[in-house]
Amino acid sequence: MSAGVVIVGGGQAGFSVASTLRACGYDGPLTLFGAEPHLPYQRPPLSKKAHTGPDGPEVALVPESFYRERDIALRLDDEVVSLDPAARTVLARSGARVPYTRLVLATGARNRPLPVPGAGLPGVHAVRSLDDALAVGAALATARDVVVVGGGFIGLELARVALAHGARVTVVELAGRLLGRALSPELEPRLRERHERSGVRVLTGTAVQALEGSRRVERVVTSAGVLPADLVVYGIGAAPRDELARDAGLAVDDGVLVDERLCSVSDPWISAVGDCARAPHPHAAGPVRLESVQNATDQGTLVGRRLAGRPPEPYTGLPWFWSDQGDVKLRIAGLRAPSDDVRLAAGDSPERLAAYAFRDGLLTAVETLNWPAEHLAARRLLERGTPVTAAELAGTTLGALARARRTTEVRT
Numbered sequence: 001m002s003a004g005v006v007i008v009g010g011g012q013a014g015f016s017v018a019s020t021l022r023a024c025g026y027d028g029p030l031t032l033f034g035a036e037p038h039l040p041y042q043r044p045p046l047s048k049k050a051h052t053g054p055d056g057p058e059v060a061l062v063p064e065s066f067y068r069e070r071d072i073a074l075r076l077d078d079e080v081v082s083l084d085p086a087a088r089t090v091l092a093r094s095g096a097r098v099p100y101t102r103l104v105l106a107t108g109a110r111n112r113p114l115p116v117p118g119a120g121l122p123g124v125h126a127v128r129s130l131d132d133a134l135a136v137g138a139a140l141a142t143a144r145d146v147v148v149v150g151g152g153f154i155g156l157e158l159a160r161v162a163l164a165h166g167a168r169v170t171v172v173e174l175a176g177r178l179l180g181r182a183l184s185p186e187l188e189p190r191l192r193e194r195h196e197r198s199g200v201r202v203l204t205g206t207a208v209q210a211l212e213g214s215r216r217v218e219r220v221v222t223s224a225g226v227l228p229a230d231l232v233v234y235g236i237g238a239a240p241r242d243e244l245a246r247d248a249g250l251a252v253d254d255g256v257l258v259d260e261r262l263c264s265v266s267d268p269w270i271s272a273v274g275d276c277a278r279a280p281h282p283h284a285a286g287p288v289r290l291e292s293v294q295n296a297t298d299q300g301t302l303v304g305r306r307l308a309g310r311p312p313e314p315y316t317g318l319p320w321f322w323s324d325q326g327d328v329k330l331r332i333a334g335l336r337a338p339s340d341d342v343r344l345a346a347g348d349s350p351e352r353l354a355a356y357a358f359r360d361g362l363l364t365a366v367e368t369l370n371w372p373a374e375h376l377a378a379r380r381l382l383e384r385g386t387p388v389t390a391a392e393l394a395g396t397t398l399g400a401l402a403r404a405r406r407t408t409e410v411r412t
């Protein structure tokens with residue numbers, strides 16, 4: 001077998017690398033390994049609606065013909081179990097040993113397990129894969145009392161999905177507020193209030209101590225009392241799948257350590273992208289590992305272009321994220337540091353809110369609730385690196401500011 005580019009991980013980032021390589025004219029051998037039996041698919045829909053279809057074809061990124069037409073060798077249901085950087089080969093569970101000229105690790109992340117007794121009972125689920133989402137979709141058909149453990153993005157999305165199915169829903173969060181460090185403390189009460197208004201019960205500062213039931217889960221024991229539950233869904237964070245790299249002797253620190261071109265800092269023939277990679281970023285103080293579609297797609301595109309022979313570029317893509325929690329559309333642009341000053345502003349309807357984060361008087365990040373136009377304006381301004389001061393934004397919006405700046409540019 002002649003060597004070419006091998007991508008380990010058939011998710012959002014791996015797909016982005018493969019499709020970019022072909023789009024940029026790379027015509028050598030190209031192999032994409034996926035541990036799951038499904039075609040590469042998008043994960044965001046998994047927690048935003050109940051999935052009941054037999055195989056969820058609606059979430060596939062592209063149909064199977066896309067890979068065939070581009071001569072991308074898809075090796076699905078075949079997990080790579082080890083790497084040999086000296087011999088430049090990977091070994092798959094099927095026994096196949098595949099040589100590479102360049103290797104890309106796009107192995108994603110896995111859910112952190114729930115560390116309490118009873119976590120293995122039937123009726124207890126986490127959602128990461130399509131199969132997980134199908135299992136939750138089936139359970140929701142009969143669930144009456146749903147307990148969501150973890151008030152993060154995925155937990156809150158699933159809470160609203162369960163509520164829409166007519167279940168009584170309680171979210172139990174260990175920290176004192178929802179969405180931990182991901183959302184500013186200034187905006188969090190507004191988000192919480194919207195979920196509570198819709199009918200979700202929210203318990204923060206509450207520890208889950210055990211899950212109990214005779215044949216399947218029946219109740220959740222917490223530090224605030226016992227909750228009835230016929231379905232428990234947990235989302236308490238994810239850990240990078242970086243063990244292949246670690247076992248092969250590559251530098252790893254809660255993610256595969258890569259440089260600004262997304263090359264492993266230990267081996268220039270190996271790159272890492274998406275949830276499994278920790279990379280330097282101009283918007284962050286140190287190397288960061290981001291879990292978002294934007295990051296997976298943009299990093300995949302950057303590596304695909306480089307491996308196809310385009311000049312190497314540093315990774316500078318503006319981080320942005322969305323989360324649809326029932327009628328609450330949360331959008332985040334930029335990276336907020338805990339020490340940033342945050343100012344809340346209301347839009348022209350009571351549903352629209354923004355939290356502007358400033359560092360040294362300059363805008364660094366914007367969180368919005370149900371205000372897509374302000375999110376897009378924030379992305380445009382932050383992507384261009386156009387400085388926005390707190391004084392400029394007083395009493396106005398980013399949308400209005402951007403329009404005013406465009407008018408000035410046209411006049412001058």
Ligand SMILES: Cc1cc2nc3c(=O)[nH]c(=O)nc-3n(C[C@H](O)[C@H](O)[C@H](O)COP(=O)(O)OP(=O)(O)OC[C@H]3O[C@@H](n4cnc5c(N)ncnc54)[C@H](O)[C@@H]3O)c2cc1C
Nearest residue numbers: 009011012013035043044079080108274275291292293296
């Ligand atoms: C339920 C859910 C909802 C989400 N919602 C949003 C959202 O609303 N907005 C947003 O921006 N982001 C969202 N995300 C995050 C986003 O989906 C991820 O950041 C993105 O999928 C990361 O892409 P990736 O390719 O790095 O990893 P993944 O998409 O996880 O793909 C990695 C793939 O690699 C495979 N793999 C791992 N190890 C091996 C191996 N050794 N051999 C072969 N294959 C392997 C895995 O099975 C997996 O299929 C969500 C994530 C989840 C789980």
